[in-house]
Amino acid sequence: xxxxxxxxxxxxxxxxxxxxxxxxxxxxxxxxxxxxxxxxxxxxxxxxxxxxxxxxxxxxxxxxxxxxxxxxxxxxxxxxxxxxxxxxxxxxxxxxxxxxxxxxxxxxxxxxxxxxxxxxxxxxxxxxxxxxxxxxxxxxxxxxxxxxxxxxxxxxxxxxxxxxxxxxxxxxxxxxxxxxxxxxxxxxxxxxxxxxxxxxxxxxxxxxxxxxxxxxxxxxxxxxxxxxxxxxxxxxxxxxxxxxxxxxxxxxxxxxxxxxxxxxxxxxxxxxxxxxxxxxxxx
Numbered sequence: 085x086x087x088x089x090x091x092x093x094x095x096x097x098x099x100x101x102x103x104x105x106x107x108x109x110x111x112x113x114x115x116x117x118x119x120x121x122x123x124x125x126x127x128x129x130x131x132x133x134x135x136x137x138x139x140x141x142x143x144x145x146x147x148x149x150x151x152x153x154x155x156x157x158x159x160x161x162x163x164x165x166x167x168x169x170x171x172x173x174x175x176x177x178x179x180x181x182x183x184x185x186x187x188x189x190x191x192x193x194x195x196x197x198x199x200x201x202x203x204x205x206x207x208x209x210x211x212x213x214x215x216x217x218x219x220x221x222x223x224x225x226x227x228x229x230x231x232x233x234x235x236x237x238x239x240x241x242x243x244x245x246x247x248x249x250x251x252x253x254x255x256x257x258x259x260x261x262x263x264x265x266x267x268x269x270x271x272x273x274x275x276x277x278x279x280x281x282x283x284x285x286x287x288x289x290x291x292x293x294x295x296x297x298x299x300x301x302x303x304x305x306x307x308x309x310x311x312x313x314x315x316x317x318x319x320x321x322x323x324x325x326x327x328x329x330x331x332x333x334x335x336x337x338x339x340x341x342x343x344x345x346x347x348x349x350x351x352x353x354x355x356x357x358x359x360x361x362x363x364x365x366x367x
Contacts, residue, residue: 123150123162126169133172134180142180159206163264163308164190167204167365174361187251189259195357200258200303205248207240207265234283234315237268241288241307242295249299258303258352260362264339268312283312286319289326289345296347303350306362308339329366342366 130143149161168178168191177194189201244263252259268281292305314330322328325346331338344362346354354362 123165126165129172130165130168130178134178136179138182139178139180142182145183156206156208159208159264159266160204163206163262164204166264167191167202167262170365171202171361174364176361189252189255195355195361198355198358200260200354200358201252201255202260202262203248203252204262204264205244207244207263208267233269233281234312237265237281237283237312238288238291241265242291245292245295245299245302245305249302253301255301256352258350258354258358259301260304260306260354261302262306262308264308264310265312266310268309280313281311282315283309283341284315285328285330285341285343286317286322289323289328289343292345293323293325293348296345297349299347300349300351302347303352303354304344304346304359304362306365307341307343307345309341310339312340314341327363327366 127143127147131140134140134143146161146165149157150165152158152161168180171178171191171193175195179192179194181188181190181192189203191202191204193200193202241263245261248261252261268283288307292307296302296305325348327344329342331340333340342365344366346359
């Protein structure tokens with residue numbers, strides 16, 4: 085006599101090109117709760133483009149993090165989804181790498197037969213740091229305060245590059261690190277509207293270039309700054325390995341400053357086609 089299983093115990097599976105089955109993600113029902121239509125469109129596009137098991141599981145976790153109470157978790161997931169969508173629109177084949185105890189890159193990308201990796205990170209500061217007062221700032225002079233905040237931000241960007249570079253040292257293919265900074269004042273505990281942070285982008289690009297010469301496994305660094313004020317340039321010279329785009333304040337849907345800094349001493353530099361893809365992301 086046949087044995088029947090209760091309907092409540094039946095599990096739903098979704099099939100993938102590799103033939104494996106994993107529990108299906110309740111995509112549409114989940115994305116309708118508290119997410120913008122633009123973000124839903126990006127998630128749907130990624131879900132269709134990335135048909136492998138690893139990507140679907142990773143997208144399910146990213147979807148959960150978008151509704152997390154910690155802004156750092158939210159911004160990190162958002163930055164990863166945004167960059168993956170932009171790469172797909174540039175006709176790059178993107179796969180989300182599985183999360184593991186061994187730290188690795190976030191995205192595996194193929195452009196034709198060429199392969200490159202991308203690591204995505206967002207800098208928002210911990211909750212404890214955001215409540216701390218700013219130290220080492222000239223309170224008496226407003227211009228000095230703005231300049232010091234820019235220097236603090238610059239040093240934090242360099243520290244983040246060094247930190248992330250440690251987990252990417254084992255790759256032989258080109259590796260790009262993307263740093264998204266939605267709010268530049270990572271320690272401000274003031275309520276109300278944050279003050280503008282003036283940043284010398286040429287000094288930043290030069291400092292990152294010098295740092296990259298000691299990190300030969302990194303091919304390039306892509307930095308997106310959303311709310312900084314670029315200091316006026318005093319010189320017409322620029323570094324040949326740096327591509328920079330500045331936008332007016334009115335374009336709030338795009339970063340205020342976005343720069344691509346190639347590593348002049350990279351062991352595996354970006355190919356010409358790969359570099360063109362990241363130049364498209366700047367525009």
